[in-house]
Amino acid sequence: MSLREKIETEYKNALKSKDKSKISTYRLILSSIKDLDILNRSGPNKKETDDNDIKKLFKKMVKQRAESIDIYKKNNRADLLEIEQNEYDILTSFLPKQLGDEITKKICVEVISKIGASSIKDMGKVMGELKKLHSDEIDFAKAGSLIKELLNK
Secondary structure (H helix, E strand, C coil), X not given: CCHHHHHHHHHHHHHHHCCHHHHHHHHHHHHHHHHHXXXXXXCCCCCCCCXXXXXXXXXXXXXXXXXXXXXXXXXXXXXXXHHHHHHHHHHHHCCCCCXXXXXXXXXXXXXXXXXXXXXXXXXXXXXXXXXXXHCCCCCHHHHHHHHHHHHCC
């Protein structure tokens, strides 16, 4: 079952259970996927939207939600925080599980030693290798700061 089919199934289940927050979130997701379909059809490289495209879209949406959650926490907006948190939880449920900080650091150390990176100038090579090996399972914002820290020693 493709990612799009799973989302449509979950949307139908939310409609049946009359869960308003889930319904609005799934509508938002389906709308974003349709926008992506239109973009992919009208661009110079016409192609069908696949699961990888949808995962990239979800990662962007998750990042936006995480930033909003931080802002709402700082400003004590519990009402908006709850909405964003629900959307965040639903979006992350469709993405592969992210590795923890310790495992991410271990992987970064391994890649740095494998490539032989010695200075901050090698950061691009390290990030490229990480993306090749672990594109779905690492939070690259965290990995970037870890790599800077490790290469500046």
